[in-house]
Amino acid sequence: MSQLAIQSLFTVNEVEISYRNKTPYQNRIQIACSLTAYEILRQAWDENKLELFEQFKILLLDRKNNCLAISDIATGGMTACNVDPKFIFVTALKDNAHGIILARNHPSGNLQPSDQDLALTHKLSECGKLLDIDVLDHLIVTPGNYYSFADEGCMPR
Template identity: 35%
Template sequence: MALEERPREKMLNNGEKSLSNAELLAIILRTGTKKQSVLELANYILNKDSQGIRWLKDITVQELCEIDGIGISKATQIKAALELGIRISSAKPTKYKVANPWDIYKYYMESLRYLNKEIFKIILLNTKNEIICDIDVSVGTLNMSLVHPREVFREAIKRNSNKIILMHNHPSGNIEPSNEDKNVTLRLIKCGDLIGIEVIDHIIIGDGLYYSFKENMII
């Protein structure tokens, strides 16, 4: 391989965006094996599963070590680089103003889209529509027995938030609300009305998609 075509030199000359997934992975791996160049090893790893690069997110260090040419050092380097990328993409600004459902989707998508369990959150807003905080209310399939109004509104009252957004993820990736999703939402809206806390939306996060109850005129 010509010097200028090697991943590291290519990055230095043209920037990281010019590199393929295999070339980026090759830089992390640094060396190949006696039988494979580092780029061939990187391509082998990425093509080992039909999901491509995405399958690396869930694979363990131990499973990576089962791949010929990958030891503890390379496996931990791969997982550390992936985790750093995930943390950067999900890092939150200190003050974030919400103008529409898209703003919520952008803010939370990376931290929710790959979860294997359904998590129901409430997002507390101040009078400027800035996020105060978010609270995990329940884990598991959303239903009225798991989501009690007391748990939903207690933190809002404590933190003087008079408006909240409901949010949960669908691990399946399908963002269409179930009947139970709708029933829970309408129940919480009624409870919020009684105590003066407005439920301004319920947003479902899928894999790269979102569903807003407000945009779809359910709220």
């Protein structure tokens, strides 16, 4: 094997991590209850899509539950939205988040969580524990109301 071929075997990509938060601490909205999270999410949700197809978003929070950002995670069809846990947590890690609030809409307007919603919440909570990122709540969002897993005692411990 030539020296060039051997050298190319050891060529790898470099990953650089950086973080820049453009919102001063004093301007961040504190999430003290599920209603505040819902109000922030409703402002960020496209009204034309809320009852059309499922979407999944996360609120990223600092150590004092101040909102750092909202991130669109996935878009699905009328009855399902595939969510990749890796994408959720890489987003949280890049934003230096201490906690997250999960959110999805139900285009049908039904606020009751499905078995899939409950299973996903449990899975993401377990992932968060491994990374020391608190999964604080999971909201089901509709135009006129919301369901909070935390308020209803459905968040895994």
